[in-house]
Amino acid sequence: MRISVIGCGYLGAVHAASMAKLGHDVVGIDVDPARVETLARGIAPFFEPGLSELLVEARDRLRFSVDMGAVRDADLHFIAVGTPQQPDSNAADLRYVEAAIDGLLPHLSAGDLVVGKSTVPVGTAARLAERVATTGARLAWNPEFLREGFAINDTLSPDRLVYGIAPGDVAAVTVLDEVYAGAIKAGTPRIVTDYATAELVKVAANAFLATKISFINAMAEIAEATGADVTQLADAIGHDPRIGRRFLNAGLGFGGGCLPKDIRGFMARAEELGVDQALSFLSEVDAINLRRRSRMVDLTRESVGGSLEGKNIAVFGLAFKPDSDDVRDSPALDVAMHLLDEGAHVVATDPKAIETARSKCPGLDYAPDAATAARDADAIVVVTEWAQYKTLDPHGLAPLVAARVIIDGRNCLDPAVWRAAGWHYRALGRP
Structure with missing residues (x-):
C-alpha cells in the first residue's frame, strides 16, 4: 500500500519503518529538517533497539520529507504526532494533531483514509472526522500500544489491534486489515469499535498500569513502616491469577512520555465531561508515584549520615527505563537533581541517556560508565x-568507592550478595 506517516518522532519513526518492513511504500513527514535528514540516512534520532538497522533495511520502500505535498501519492495517512501535557494544565496539548490535520487536508482525495495513532482526549476523533469528511476522505482511530525498548516488535507483532471507525465504515476495516494482514494471519486479536472507545483504550490501559505500579509502591510505604519486605509481598500476591506478578515491582515508580501525562490528561478530560469523580483515584496514583522519588532521596540522605551536603553520590541510570534514552519525566533524573539541590556532588551515568540528560540538566556531572x-x-x-x-x-566496585553504600531504587539487586560483600544495602520497601 502507499502510506504516509505524519510526525516522525518516537511513534512515527518506528511506525514508518515498520510499515516499510511489512512491504508498504511509505513516506514520513516531519517539520524538523535535521530529524528528516538523519532518518533519511538510516540513523535513528533517538535510541530504540533495532531501529537504525530497520531504517537501513527498509530504505528502498521508505523516504522522509519536510514537504507535506509528498503525501499526494499515498491514499492512507497515519497521524503519529505527539500530544504532550499542556504547560499550564494537566490537559493534553492538541496543537500538533490540529497542525497535522491542517497540513494534510489540502492533499486528501476522495476515498483516502486518515488514521489517528496519537493518544488524544476522548471526543477528538469525532470532531476531526467532520473536517476530514469535507475532502471526501474518511477517518479511523488506531491507537498505539508501544513500549519503549520493544517498539518494533510491538508494531510488527502487536498483542491487539483496535480500529475506531465511523458507523458502518466497512471500507476502513478492509484497508486496515490489509495494512496489518501479517499480524491478523498470526492470530492477533482485532477489536472494531467506535471512535470514543478506541480513544479510551490507550488511556484506560495506561491508567490501569499506573494504578498497579502505584499500588505496590503504596504497599512499599506500609512495608517500610512495619519492617515487611515488599518484594516478597509482591511475589505472594502475584501468584493470584486475578492479580498477576507483571508490573508489580515496587521501586522508584513510572515516568516517561506516556504514563504520567496520559493519566493527567485523562483526569482533565473527565473533569471537562463532568465525571471527574470517576477518576479521582488517579490523583493519588500520581501522588504515590511522585512520593517514591522523595523517599529515594531520603534513603540516600539517611545512608550517608543524615546530610547530603558535600557527599559524593554516584547515580546509576538517567533514562526513565532501560533500553531507552528517554528522560522525559524520568524518576532517575529527578532524583539526581534533588540530590544535587541538597548539596551533594552528583556524578551520573547511563548506557544511552547521558546526552539527552545533559541537554536537559547541564548542571550534573556525567561519567561514561559505572x-x-x-x-x-x-x-x-x-x-x-x-x-x-x-x-x-x-x-569489583568496592575498591573504587569511599564507602560501601548502595541504595537500590528499583529492587533489582540481590541484597544478600551485596551485604555478603560488605556493603550497606538499602532499598525502597525492604527492611
Whole structure:
C-alpha cells in the first residue's frame, strides 16, 4: 500500500519503518529538517533497539520529507504526532494533531483514509472526522500500544489491534486489515469499535498500569513502616491469577512520555465531561508515584549520615527505563537533581541517556560508565534497572568507592550478595 506517516518522532519513526518492513511504500513527514535528514540516512534520532538497522533495511520502500505535498501519492495517512501535557494544565496539548490535520487536508482525495495513532482526549476523533469528511476522505482511530525498548516488535507483532471507525465504515476495516494482514494471519486479536472507545483504550490501559505500579509502591510505604519486605509481598500476591506478578515491582515508580501525562490528561478530560469523580483515584496514583522519588532521596540522605551536603553520590541510570534514552519525566533524573539541590556532588551515568540528560540538566556531572561514576563515591544510587547494573560485581566496585553504600531504587539487586560483600544495602520497601 502507499502510506504516509505524519510526525516522525518516537511513534512515527518506528511506525514508518515498520510499515516499510511489512512491504508498504511509505513516506514520513516531519517539520524538523535535521530529524528528516538523519532518518533519511538510516540513523535513528533517538535510541530504540533495532531501529537504525530497520531504517537501513527498509530504505528502498521508505523516504522522509519536510514537504507535506509528498503525501499526494499515498491514499492512507497515519497521524503519529505527539500530544504532550499542556504547560499550564494537566490537559493534553492538541496543537500538533490540529497542525497535522491542517497540513494534510489540502492533499486528501476522495476515498483516502486518515488514521489517528496519537493518544488524544476522548471526543477528538469525532470532531476531526467532520473536517476530514469535507475532502471526501474518511477517518479511523488506531491507537498505539508501544513500549519503549520493544517498539518494533510491538508494531510488527502487536498483542491487539483496535480500529475506531465511523458507523458502518466497512471500507476502513478492509484497508486496515490489509495494512496489518501479517499480524491478523498470526492470530492477533482485532477489536472494531467506535471512535470514543478506541480513544479510551490507550488511556484506560495506561491508567490501569499506573494504578498497579502505584499500588505496590503504596504497599512499599506500609512495608517500610512495619519492617515487611515488599518484594516478597509482591511475589505472594502475584501468584493470584486475578492479580498477576507483571508490573508489580515496587521501586522508584513510572515516568516517561506516556504514563504520567496520559493519566493527567485523562483526569482533565473527565473533569471537562463532568465525571471527574470517576477518576479521582488517579490523583493519588500520581501522588504515590511522585512520593517514591522523595523517599529515594531520603534513603540516600539517611545512608550517608543524615546530610547530603558535600557527599559524593554516584547515580546509576538517567533514562526513565532501560533500553531507552528517554528522560522525559524520568524518576532517575529527578532524583539526581534533588540530590544535587541538597548539596551533594552528583556524578551520573547511563548506557544511552547521558546526552539527552545533559541537554536537559547541564548542571550534573556525567561519567561514561559505572566504574568512573563510582570512584570516591560515598554512596551509589541505582535508579534505572539496566541489565549491566543488575549484574554489577560488588567486589569489583568496592575498591573504587569511599564507602560501601548502595541504595537500590528499583529492587533489582540481590541484597544478600551485596551485604555478603560488605556493603550497606538499602532499598525502597525492604527492611
